[in-house]
Amino acid sequence: xxxxxxxxxxxxxxxxxxxxxxxxxxxxxxxxxxxxxxxxxxxxxxxxxxxxxxxxxxxxxxxxxxxxxxxxxxxxxxxxxxxxxxxxxxxxxxxxxxxxxxxxxxxxxxxxxxxxxxxxxxxxxxxxxxxxxxxxxxxxxxxxxxxxxxxxxxxxxxxxxxxxxxxxxxxxxxxxxxxxxxxxxxxxxxxxxxxxxxxxxxxxxxxxxxxxxxxxxxxxxxxxxxxxxxxxxxxxxxxxxxxxxxxxxxxxxxxxxxxxxxxxxxxxxxxxxxxxxxxxxxxxxxxxxxxxxxxxxxxxxxxxxxxxxxxxxxxxxxxxxxxxxxxxxxxxxxxxxxxxxxxxxxxxxxxxxxxxxxxxxxxxxxxxxxxxxxxxxxxxxxxxxxxxxxxxxxxxxxxxxxxxxxxxxxxxxxxxxxxxxxxxxxxxxxxxxxxxxxxxxxxxxxxxxxxxxxxxxxxxxxxxxxxxxxxxxxxxxxxxxxxxxxxxxxxxxxxxxxxxxxxxxxxx
Numbered sequence: 001x002x003x004x005x006x007x008x009x010x011x012x013x014x015x016x017x018x019x020x021x022x023x024x025x026x027x028x029x030x031x032x033x034x035x036x037x038x039x040x041x042x043x044x045x046x047x048x049x050x051x052x053x054x055x056x057x058x059x060x061x062x063x064x065x066x067x068x069x070x071x072x073x074x075x076x077x078x079x080x081x082x083x084x085x086x087x088x089x090x091x092x093x094x095x096x097x098x099x100x101x102x103x104x105x106x107x108x109x110x111x112x113x114x115x116x117x118x119x120x121x122x123x124x125x126x127x128x129x130x131x132x133x134x135x136x137x138x139x140x141x142x143x144x145x146x147x148x149x150x151x152x153x154x155x156x157x158x159x160x161x162x163x164x165x166x167x168x169x170x171x172x173x174x175x176x177x178x179x180x181x182x183x184x185x186x187x188x189x190x191x192x193x194x195x196x197x198x199x200x201x202x203x204x205x206x207x208x209x210x211x212x213x214x215x216x217x218x219x220x221x222x223x224x225x226x227x228x229x230x231x232x233x234x235x236x237x238x239x240x241x242x243x244x245x246x247x248x249x250x251x252x253x254x255x256x257x258x259x260x261x262x263x264x265x266x267x268x269x270x271x272x273x274x275x276x277x278x279x280x281x282x283x284x285x286x287x288x289x290x291x292x293x294x295x296x297x298x299x300x301x302x303x304x305x306x307x308x309x310x311x312x313x314x315x316x317x318x319x320x321x322x323x324x325x326x327x328x329x330x331x332x333x334x335x336x337x338x339x340x341x342x343x344x345x346x347x348x349x350x351x352x353x354x355x356x357x358x359x360x361x362x363x364x365x366x367x368x369x370x371x372x373x374x375x376x377x378x379x380x381x382x383x384x385x386x387x388x389x390x391x392x393x394x395x396x397x398x399x400x401x402x403x404x405x406x407x408x409x410x411x412x413x414x415x416x417x418x419x420x421x422x423x424x425x426x427x428x429x430x431x432x433x434x435x436x437x438x439x440x441x442x443x444x445x446x447x448x449x450x451x452x453x454x455x456x457x458x459x460x461x462x463x464x465x466x467x468x469x470x471x472x473x474x475x476x477x478x479x480x481x482x483x484x485x486x487x488x489x490x491x492x493x494x495x496x497x498x499x500x501x502x503x504x505x506x507x508x
Contacts, residue, residue, distance in 0.1 A: 002046065003041075003043070003044065003331070003333060004041055004044075004046065004048060004107055007103050007106070007107065007333050008103060008107070010099075010103075011099050011100040011102075011103040011104075012099075012100060013100045013103065013104065013202075015048060015049055015198070016049055017049060017050065018030045018036070018049065018050050018051075018052055019039065019049050019050065019051045019052065019197050019198065019201070019221060020052045020221065021052070021054050021058065021062065021218070021219050021220045021221045022201060022204055022205070022218060022219040023058075023061060023062045023065050023215075023218045023219075023220075024065045024069075024214050024215045024218065025208060025213075025214020025215060026214070028052070028054065028058060030052060031052060034052045034053060034055070035052075035053040035055075035222070035226070036050040036051060036052055036053065037050070037051045037053060037194050037222070037223065038050055038051070039051050039108060039194075039195065039197070039198075040344065040345070041107045041108075041110070041378075042109070042110025042332070042340070042341040042342060042343055042344060042378055042379045043106075043107075043110055043331045043332050043333065043340065043341055043378045044331075044376055044377055044378050045345070045376075045377035045378055045379070046377075048107055048108065048198075049198075051194055051197060051221055051222070052221065052222075053194075053221065053222035053223060053226055053227060054220040054221055054222045054226075054227045055222075055226060055227070055230070056226075056230040058220060059189070059220050059227060059230040059231050059234065060230070060234070062189045062218040062219075062220050062231075063160060063162075063189055063231070063234050063236050063237060064236070065215045065218055066160045066187040066188060066189050066215065066216075066218055067159075067160050067187070067236055068215065069187045069213065069214075069215035069216050070157070070159055070160055070186070070187040074213040074215075074216070075182070075185060075187060075212070075213050075216045076157050076185040076186070076187065077185070078185070080135050080136060083132070083135060083182070083183060083185070084132040084133075084135065084136055085211065086207070086210050086211040086212050087128040087129065087131060087132035087179070087183070087210075088128070088129060088132050089210035089211060090125075090128050090206060090207040090209075090210035090211075090212065091125040091126070091128040091129045091132075092125075092210075093206040093207075093209060093210055094121065094124050094125040094128070094175075094203065094206060095121075095122065095125045097202070097206060098117055098121045098122070099117065100202065101116075101121050101124075101171060101199050101202060101203065102116040102117040102120075102121050103333070104198040104199040104202055105120065105121075105170055105171055105196065105198070105199035106332050106333055107198070107333075108167075108170070108195060108196040108197065108198050108199065108343075109167060109168070109169075109170060109195070109196045109343050110296070110332050110340045110341040110342065110343050110378070110379065111168075111169075111295060111296065111298075111332055111340055111343075112296070112332045112337045112338065112339070112340045113332055113333050113334075113335060113337075114335045114336075114337070115294070115295065116171075119172075120169055120171050120172045121171060123171070123172040123175070124171040124172055124174075124175035124203060125175075126461070127172075127175045127176050127178075127179040127461070128175065128178075128179050130179070130461045130478070131179040131180065131183040131478065131481075132183070134183070134478040135183050135184070138155075138482065140152060140153055140154050140155070141153040146492075147498075148494060148495055148496060148498035149492055149493065149494055149495060149498065150492070150493050150495055151490055151491070151492045151493075152490070152491050152493075153488055153489070153490050153491075154488075154489050154491065155184065155482065155486035155487065155488055155489070156185070156486060156487055156489060157184050157185035157186045157485065157486055157487075158184075158186055158238045158239050158484075158485050158486055158487055159186060159187075159238030159239070160186065160187050160188065160189065160236060160237055160238050160239075161177075161181040161186050161187070161188040161189075161237070161238065161239040161240070161241060161485065162188070162189055162191070162231045162232060162234065162237045162239070162240045162241070163177040163178065163181065163188050163189070163190040163191070163241050164177075164190075164191050164228065164231075164232075164240070164241065164242040164243065164244060164252070165177060165190060165191070165192045165193065165200060165243060166193055166243045166244045167192075167193035167195045167196040167343050167344075168295060168298040168299060168300075168343065168401070169295065169299070170192055170193065170196040170199050170200050171199050171200065171203060173243050173266075174190060174192060174200050174203070175203065176476060177190070177241045177243070178190065178207075178217060180241070180476065180481035180484075180485060181239070181241065181481075181485045182212075182216065182217065183481070183485075184481070184482060184485050184486045186238075186239070186485055187215065187216045187217070187218075188216070188217050188218070189218045189219075189220060189231060189237075190204070190217060190218065190219050190220075191219070191220050191221070191222075191227055191228055191231055192219065192221065194221060194222055194223055194227075195343055195344050196343070197219075197221050200219065201219055204217055204219055224248055224251075228248075228252070229251070229255065232251070232252045232255040232256060233255040233256075233258065233259075234259075235258075235259050237259075237261055238261065238262075239261065239262055239263075239264070239484065239485055240252060240256050240261055240262070240263045240264070241263075241264045241484075242263065242264070242265050242266075243265075243266045243267075244267065245267065245268055245399075246267050246268055246470055249265045249267055252265075253265075262484065263473060263474075264473060264474040264484050265472045265473040265474065266300070266465075266466060266467070266471075266472045266476065267300070267425075267427075267467065267470060267471050267472045268300050268399040268401070268425060268427070268470070268471060269300045269301060269302065269304075269399065269425045269426075269427030269428060269467065269471050270304060270305060270396070270397065270398070270399050270423050270424075270425045271301060271302065271303050271304060271305065271425070271427055271428045271429055271430065271448065272303070272305045272306075272307055272416075272419065272420035272423075272429050272430070272446070273287075273288055273291050273292075273303030273304075273305065273306045273307065273429075273430040273432075274307045274308075274416050274417075274420060274429070274430065274431045274432065274433075274442065275288065275306065275307065275308040275309065275312070275316060275432045276309050276413070276416070276431070276432060276433040276435065276438055277309040277310075277311035277312045278433055278434045278435050278438070279312075279432035279433050279434065279454075280432070280434065280454070281312065281315070281316070281319075283432065283454065284316070284432040285316070285319050285320060285323065286456075287430070287432065287454075287455065287456040288303060288306055288320060288430075288432075288456075289320070289323055289324070289327075290456040290457060291303030291430055291456045291457065292304055292306075292403070292405045293324075293327060293338070293339055293383055293403050294456075294457065296339050296340045296341065296342065296402070296403055297339075297383075297400070297401065297402040297403035297404060297405075298342070298343060298347075298401055298402060299401075300399075300401075300427055300471075301427060301428045301450070301457065302401075302405075303405075303428075303430045303456075304399075304400065304404070304405050304406065305391070305396055305405075305406055305408070305419075305420075305423075306320070306405055306406065306407045306408070307407075307408050307409075307410050307416050307419055307420065308407060308408075308409055308410070309409070309410060309411075309416070310409055310410065310411050313409040316407075317366070317387065317407055320385065320407070321366045321367050321385050324367055324368070324383045324385050325367050325383075327339050327383050329372055329375065329380060329382065329383065330375060330380075331375075331378075339383055339403055340380075341375075341378040341379040341380045341381075342379040342380070342381055342402060343379070344379065345379055347379070347401070347402075348371065348379035348380075348381060350401075350402075351381050351400060351401070351402035351403075351404065352370075352371060352381065354394070354395065354398070354400045354402070354404060355368075355369050355370075355381075355384055355404060357394055357395070358386055358388075358393060358394065358395035358404075358406075361393045361394060361395070362388075362389070362393070363386040363387070363388045363393055363395055363406065364386060364387045364388070365384070365385075365386055366385040366386060366387055366407075367382075367383070367384065367385050368381075368382035368383050368384030368385060368403070368404075369382065369384050370382050381402055381403055381404075382403075383403040383404075384402075384403060384404040384405070385405055385406075385407065386404070386405070386406045386407070387406070387407050387408070387409075388406045388407070388408050389408070390408075391408060391419050391422050393406070396408070396423075397423065397424065399425070413438060413441060417441065417442065417445045417446060420446050420448075421445075421446060421447050423469075424469055424470045425467065425468075425469055425470055425471045426447045426448045426449065426467050426468025426469040426470075426471050427448060427449060427450070427466075427467035427468075427471035427472070428448050428449065428450040428451065428452065428467075429442070429446045429448040429450075429451045429452070430451075430452045430453075430456070431446075431451070431452070431453045431454070432453075432454055433453070433454070439453050439454075447468045447469065448467065448468055448471075449464070449465065449466045449467045449468055449471065449472070449475065450463075450465055461477070461478070462477070462478065463477060464476065464477035464479075464480050465477060466480075
């Protein structure tokens with residue numbers, strides 16, 4: 001029995017030979033003539049299943065199904081209590097099936113299963129619980145300042161949402177899109193990455209088991225060029241939420257512009273991780289390692305540019321490199337693994353190309369820098385640390401999206417903050433200091449949507465999340481989701497009988 005078969009059997013689940021979409025509560029039938037993409041386990045390179053690509057006709061069916069569901073009102077006009085019950089029941093089922101979901105995600109994305117079980121799967125359940133709570137306390141607005149009138153502001157669901165989930169954190173990020181849109185009564189068509197469909201499909205099935213009406217949430221599978229283009233370009237979509245890379249986002253935006261469809265983008269980052277000389281040294285080392293090597297480096301919020309102050313630079317670099325060399329790289333199904341493979345072969349090649357270009361541009365390689373061929377046929381890249389003299393290197397300006405980090409030494413605070421902002425991105429930033437003055441300057445002067453001071457990767461779902469510059473458009477968050485996924489409506493009612501002009505009446 002193969003490693004995959006053993007893991008799947010232990011999790012109490014099964015793998016289909018052909019993965020298909022999910023429309024109207026049913027799996028799309030297998031079509032022998034349809035285009036197929038192979039899905040591979042990144043840990044060994046062996047094939048997991050074949051993915052059937054949904055063409056424009058199938059995408060149209062999914063969108064029409066979502067529209068018909070919205071019009072019937074089973075979900076769009078359901079009570080708040082009903083939606084809360086479904087969300088909370090689904091969250092419980094997700095937690096109950098955590099091991100199964102973690103294995104399904106691991107064998108497609110190659111993410112360490114221990115990380116999935118402890119963080120990503122619970123996050124999917126937390127997202128649903130959070131929005132169930134939020135819609136229970138939302139309030140409308142009433143204005144009575146205009147004499148003789150009362151104005152009330154209400155919201156109604158926007159309609160049908162197109163949701164594009166990425167491959168680097170399928171459950172966590174797809175669930176945020178699902179919760180953000182469905183909580184307010186919308187229906188949706190979700191396109192997961194063609195590399196990582198299994199965990200998302202299983203989550204959708206669990207949501208329907210929890211009571212989500214069939215047709216409320218539909219799934220289409222396939223490449224961005226075919227399935228994604230058909231979904232983004234549909235005239236019957238009312239909102240588009242996309243998480244992924246900037247190049248694809250531009251294509252989605254161009255398609256959406258044809259119908260003036262509002263878009264919400266959560267894109268990439270090249271975030272600075274500033275370590276000042278007064279930082280708690282051990283916490284800064286621990287946090288900086290977490291910031292770059294979590295998720296095998298495949299996270300948009302990676303602290304991939306470490307800026308360390310001159311006074312502690314030599315000590316920091318020595319300690320950081322030593323800890324990097326000690327990271328456990330290996331089979332993501334092994335619970336002791338800290339860094340797994342890249343999610344697919346083409347991405348491994350891209351990461352290695354970034355490493356080669358950094359060396360050709362003069363970056364100093366301190367450790368790593370190669371594929372881990374000793375681990376077999378999986379898509380492994382050794383955790384890699386460079387020291388750089390200039391922030392203008394491609395390594396410092398382009399998102400590598402892998403276990404690769406640059407370290408640059410700075411002299412004073414102004415230089416650090418200027419380097420942090422010297423980027424086309426502005427998603428997040430990190431700062432390690434025991435100085436209130438430095439922390440305040442960081443908070444005020446760094447252009448990023450989320451800033452962390454003396455901590456790695458904490459997330460409060462009540463707060464907005466999104467980026468400046470080319471890191472996105474809009475924000476995740478409860479109020480922000482309400483603004484995006486609903487239409488506001490003002491209703492003005494006369495109190496009593498305020499005077500009305502008598503047009504056309506004969507003068508006395």
